[in-house]
Amino acid sequence: MSQADTFRSKIRDRSLVVGIIGLGYVGLPLARAFFQAGYRVVGFDVDPVKIDDLHAGRNYLKHLGPDYVKEMAGSDRFEATTDFNRLGEPDAVISCVPTPLGPHLEPDLSYVERTTEDVARTLRPGQLVSLESTTYPRTTRDVMLPRLAASGLNVGEDYFLAYSPEREDPGRKDHNTQSIPKLVGGIDDVSGDLAYELYSQAIASVIRVSSAEVAESAKLLENIFRAVNIALVNEMKTVMTAMDINVWEVIEAAATKPFGFMPFYPGPGLGGHCIPIDPFYLTWKAREVGLSTRFIELAGEVNRHMPHYVIDRLVRALNDRGKAVSTSRVLVLGLAYKPDVDDLRESPSFELIELLKDLGAHVDYNDPHIPKAPKVRRHNIQLESVPLNADTLAGYDAVLISTNHSAYDWQLVADHAQLIVDTRNAMKTVTGPREHIVGA
Numbered sequence: 459m460s461q462a463d464t465f466r467s468k469i470r471d472r473s474l475v476v477g478i479i480g481l482g483y484v485g486l487p488l489a490r491a492f493f494q495a496g497y498r499v500v501g502f503d504v505d506p507v508k509i510d511d512l513h514a515g516r517n518y519l520k521h522l523g524p525d526y527v528k529e530m531a532g533s534d535r536f537e538a539t540t541d542f543n544r545l546g547e548p549d550a551v552i553s554c555v556p557t558p559l560g561p562h563l564e565p566d567l568s569y570v571e572r573t574t575e576d577v578a579r580t581l582r583p584g585q586l587v588s589l590e591s592t593t594y595p596r597t598t599r600d601v602m603l604p605r606l607a608a609s610g611l612n613v614g615e616d617y618f619l620a621y622s623p624e625r626e627d628p629g630r631k632d633h634n635t636q637s638i639p640k641l642v643g644g645i646d647d648v649s650g651d652l653a654y655e656l657y658s659q660a661i662a663s664v665i666r667v668s669s670a671e672v673a674e675s676a677k678l679l680e681n682i683f684r685a686v687n688i689a690l691v692n693e694m695k696t697v698m699t700a701m702d703i704n705v706w707e708v709i710e711a712a713a714t715k716p717f718g719f720m721p722f723y724p725g726p727g728l729g730g731h732c733i734p735i736d737p738f739y740l741t742w743k744a745r746e747v748g749l750s751t752r753f754i755e756l757a758g759e760v761n762r763h764m765p766h767y768v769i770d771r772l773v774r775a776l777n778d779r780g781k782a783v784s785t786s787r788v789l790v791l792g793l794a795y796k797p798d799v800d801d802l803r804e805s806p807s808f809e810l811i812e813l814l815k816d817l818g819a820h821v822d823y824n825d826p827h828i829p830k831a832p833k834v835r836r837h838n839i840q841l842e843s844v845p846l847n848a849d850t851l852a853g854y855d856a857v858l859i860s861t862n863h864s865a866y867d868w869q870l871v872a873d874h875a876q877l878i879v880d881t882r883n884a885m886k887t888v889t890g891p892r893e894h895i896v897g898a
Contacts (some may be wrong), residue, residue: 461584461616462648468549469655472496476656477548479573481508481538483731483801484590484624485554486519486527487635491660493530494636500548501538512538520827521629521799542573546580550588550656553577554624556731557591558835563738565594567601574605581609586618586652592677592736594743597621598670599645614646620653621670623677629799639663643673681736682754687722689757692764695724699771699897706883726860726881726898727764727806729795734761734804765809771898772856772879773817779877781855784818789844789854791871792861793825800827807860808837814858815839822854826865848874858898859884 459467468474474497478489481503493499503509511518515531530536545551555569570591577587587606589598598621603613611617622642626635640661644650654666667673691709698705705724713721728734737758741751773783795805802808807823808831814821823831823839824846831841844850846866851857851874859871862882871878872888878895885895 462618462652464584465549465586465618465652466655469659474498474550474656475500475548477502477545477551478554479503479542479545479551479576480554480556481505481512482554482556483519483628483803484626485552487522487626488552488554488590488624488660489536490526490530491635493533493536495660497659498535499530499537500544501536502540502542502545503538504540506540509538509540512536519628521801542576543580545577546582546585549584550586551577552588552590552622554590557593557735557739559735559738563742565739565742567593567597570597570601571605574602578605578609581606581611581617583611583616586620586649586656588620588622588653588656590622590624592623592681592731592739593674594678594739595671595674596743597674603645614648618644618646618649618652619670620644620649621673622653622657623673625677625680628801629796636660637662639665641665641667641673641676643667643670645670678736678740682740682757684722685728685734685737685761686754686757687720688724688728689760691722692724693760696767704897706886723883724881725764725806726768726810728761729803729805729807730801731803765806765813768810768858768879768881768898769813769817771896772814772858775877775879775896776856783814786855787820787822787853788814789851789857789875790814790821790823791825791846791857791859791866792863793823793828793831793843794861794863797861797863798827798865800825802828802832802834805834805861808834808839810858810860811839811841812837824850825861826863846870851875 476492476497477500478485479502481501489499489501512527515528517524517526553573555573558566560566613619625638640657642653642657642664644653654664658664695705709721712719737754741755744751776783776786790811793807794801811821822844823841824843829843831839856877857875859880859882862884868884869888879898881898
């Protein structure tokens with residue numbers, strides 16, 4: 459029996475063991491999906507705190523609920539470890555590691571490279587390796603394959619290699635890991651077929667594409683599409699604001715057309731792991747083949763400027779009221795990058811806070827989901843969430859709305875804040891005077 463046939467047999471009789479590298483926003487839900495499909499799952503992560511939490515049944519991804527991992531923690535079909543020497547145990551090894559940008563907006567594949575080398579050290583016949591991290595085309599073939607080939611095993615015969623991009627959207631209620639359609643592409647036909655069969659056990663809809671490169675490129679296109687359209691409405695916002703036209707009403711009006719238009723909404727900047735980062739993976743790779751991506755790069759420039767635009771609007775609003783930003787107290791509402799989650803990845807709130815501090819302002823924040831701001835990749839603001847009530851609101855010269863959490867009482871904010879700079883249209887339904895509300 460060939461290695462491929464053995465792998466298929468293990469899928470069918472549920473004896474196959476799935477290993478997940480990286481137990482964060484992507485890896486943990488994926489581990490749970492395979493666990494619920496009846497497979498034994500081994501999770502790998504460098505953070506021992508996560509491992510301890512999982513063994514104790516504690517879920518550190520709060521948006522998924524406190525009971526999310528309890529069933530796994532109490533089962534002999536799940537374990538988590540920091541011991542990467544055990545990567546030879548699973549039959550399928552799925553890598554869900556970060557792919558950030560370097561200081562010059564260049565791809566940082568160090569996590570992919572390091573984990574691939576970890577896998578290569580224990581690679582054995584019969585294993586399938588799959589990458590889920592968003593990256594530029596040919597990463598699976600040009601970065602992972604040579605490292606795995608150093609083992610002396612032959613891809614497509616002895617072991618198998620595929621790419622299947624994650625499509626997580628933390629906080630979304632209408633879809634989850636199991637229900638979001640999943641793309642799969644292999645380095646070769648056999649690898650693609652086996653990856654398709656594997657993922658089909660845990661995901662409701664799996665779409666097999668012809669190659670890993672197609673799957674890699676499709677993921678980039680999904681997020682570049684969003685980044686470009688967000689840049690469009692962000693630029694539209696600046697023009698409409700200058701013309702004293704409500705851009706939010708404009709978008710709602712355009713969205714009444716039943717075809718040919720899809721609404722996107724402006725904000726204080728891009729957040730999350732995908733949209734602020736993924737376009738630059740393609741622009742970097744395009745330069746390698748002698749091409750420029752002017753349209754995509756322009757969109758990135760527009761979106762990166764948004765925090766500065768917001769601060770400029772706040773400074774002008776304070777100035778109109780006879781106050782200097784350098785002597786003002788500013789409260790930022792929302793530290794997470796999107797509503798109703800505690801996800802801080804690339805959140806523009808950090809840059810807003812640092813820009814205000816650079817101008818001399820005293821800055822605090824409130825976020826019901828994040829009591830204390832941790833150090834993140836590019837920022838360390840060293841703040842804790844302050845209480846939100848009538849007295850605290852009245853004590854600030856300006857309130858800057860960065861994240862529109864549903865837990866916020868916007869009428870309370872409208873009634874007691876001296877000045878409100880609203881980047882999310884959160885004040886649209888409040889009643890009473892609006893002279894102190896400024897869009898940004």
